[in-house]
Amino acid sequence: MTGLTCLRDVTLADGQTTTLWMAEGRFITPPDGAADAKVINASGAVFLPLAVDLCARLREPGASHKATIASETRAAAAAGVGTLCLPPDTNPVIDQPAVVDWIGDRARGEAAEVKLLGALTQALDGAALADLGALLDAGCVGVAQPRRLPRASLLRQALQYASGLGCTVHLDPVHADLAGQGVAHAGRPAMLAGLTGIPASAEAIGTAVALELARDTGCRVHLGRITSARAIALIATAKQDGVAVTCDVSAHQLFLTDEALSGLDPAYRLDPPLRTEADRLALIQAVTDGTINAICSDRQPQDANAKTDPFPMTEPGGSTVELLVPAVMTLAQTEQWPLERVAQLLVDAPSRILGCESLTTAVGAVASGVLINPLQSPTTAHALRSAGQITPFQDISLTWQVQQAWRAGQPMASA
Known part of the structure; x- marks a missing residue:
């Protein structure tokens, strides 16, 4: 299976901690044999659509x-x-x-x-x-x-x-x-x-x-x-x-x-x-x-x-x-x-x-979502990817950061 990815011990929007599997652009049930899977230890992190x-x-x-x-x-x-x-x-x-x-x-x-x-x-x-x-x-x-x-x-x-x-x-x-x-x-x-x-x-x-x-x-x-x-x-x-x-x-x-x-x-x-x-x-x-x-x-x-x-x-x-x-x-x-x-x-x-269909993490749904991690120390905005670098968030301390995002199972460049 292409793009086989495992998010281990991740917390979902319903507050439950689970292990998510992605392959072929969708969320899947745990496969039999996954030696080639990319495994991400997501303990303490949150996964949202x-x-x-x-x-x-x-x-x-x-x-x-x-x-x-x-x-x-x-x-x-x-x-x-x-x-x-x-x-x-x-x-x-x-x-x-x-x-x-x-x-x-x-x-x-x-x-x-x-x-x-x-x-x-x-x-x-x-x-x-x-x-x-x-x-x-x-x-x-x-x-x-x-x-x-x-x-x-x-x-x-x-x-x-x-x-x-x-x-x-x-x-x-x-x-x-x-x-x-x-x-x-x-x-x-x-x-x-x-x-x-x-x-x-x-x-x-x-x-x-x-x-x-x-x-x-x-x-x-x-x-x-x-x-x-x-x-x-x-x-x-x-x-x-x-x-x-x-x-x-x-x-x-x-x-x-x-x-x-x-x-x-x-x-x-x-x-x-x-x-x-x-x-x-x-x-x-x-x-x-x-x-x-x-x-x-x-x-x-x-x-x-x-x-x-x-x-x-x-x-x-x-x-x-x-x-x-x-x-x-x-x-x-x-x-x-x-x-x-x-x-x-x-x-x-x-x-x-x-009027759009809302994304979910249900088995069979398109594997699009974002993994967010809590920070040990608050941080402020820096090195934005946007072509515009000016932001009102420049001095706001944030306590979470995006670790990785996926769209249809494909990882986006890290934020």
């Missing part, structure tokens, strides 16, 4: 000087992330089937699978709806309006249209007028640094609008990259009322606050912005109690030139997907989340939101 990242910009098409589909899928796969969901704010925007086809051709055969979200509005300018049906027929798994909400009347029309098509609408629930040209949370650190702020009310009002329109239309809505306690409270109430809404949070929002702005380090120029400690704690509680369905990387790789101007003029974002699995495992350890919850946040819930 490959993660699904709900928001990962790959910078291609439109900014291949920063990163490419090839570079970012390789980095993701090596770090235990097997599926990347690409928002439509590429250049050109994913508002035509031809763009879907082009990206699909570029991503075919790469180390990680790439799922596409089509644009909700033409050119994402919020003026007129895109041809949602054509985008879905071309292979998009949903439609999205990233960064800011369009006007409410158009959004209601869009949700009605999408509901009829049976697709999920992904929104960053930020009120455009209130957010304005802000570059940081409208709090004391931004005020002291002289930065234009984005108030938490921009997200709270945007969330309220999205939820009420979802309630009106019956459309499935996914609210991405939630940052504030006020938005979380609104989402929790809507869920109790039966509104068809899911939401996610970026991993770095669970570690960092706007206090990181004190040195005006451009690594912390992010959109959506870092908020307060009270918001961070509310986000962690929402992950714990299930209000937040998934954790994503919100990957936005940048090159050095994009971060050299004064803070307000630098481009937002950084490389984060390589830290996604270790970051969530670190939080699980500190917050005492069971491994089953980790799998829900990284694999099961994102798969359901995208």
Whole structure:
């Protein structure tokens, strides 16, 4: 048998310790005679199915000087992330089937699978709806309006249209007028640094609008990259009322606050912005109690030139997907989340939101997964595989690391 591999004494998402066997790209029962098997002593390590990242910009098409589909899928796969969901704010925007086809051709055969979200509005300018049906027929798994909400009347029309098509609408629930040209949370650190702020009310009002329109239309809505306690409270109430809404949070929002702005380090120029400690704690509680369905990387790789101007003029974002699995495992350890919850946040819930089949470790299933080890001493991000080396995780201590990842039984380059 080709690729015969044994993970001895490994812990799975259900908390059970077992021995896993892989061969011919699938999980198998223990074979008779395995002298040629590669045996890995995985005592103390955890094996999870490959993660699904709900928001990962790959910078291609439109900014291949920063990163490419090839570079970012390789980095993701090596770090235990097997599926990347690409928002439509590429250049050109994913508002035509031809763009879907082009990206699909570029991503075919790469180390990680790439799922596409089509644009909700033409050119994402919020003026007129895109041809949602054509985008879905071309292979998009949903439609999205990233960064800011369009006007409410158009959004209601869009949700009605999408509901009829049976697709999920992904929104960053930020009120455009209130957010304005802000570059940081409208709090004391931004005020002291002289930065234009984005108030938490921009997200709270945007969330309220999205939820009420979802309630009106019956459309499935996914609210991405939630940052504030006020938005979380609104989402929790809507869920109790039966509104068809899911939401996610970026991993770095669970570690960092706007206090990181004190040195005006451009690594912390992010959109959506870092908020307060009270918001961070509310986000962690929402992950714990299930209000937040998934954790994503919100990957936005940048090159050095994009971060050299004064803070307000630098481009937002950084490389984060390589830290996604270790970051969530670190939080699980500190917050005492069971491994089953980790799998829900990284694999099961994102798969359901995208309409994909969730990976398992059952005998006969495709042998795709990641082996994660606890560290004796915490470490920080270094030597990223991404083409973009700037990351908001630069000073965050993580207590887990990826040892090895496999896709269909094939080992990915070690992270």
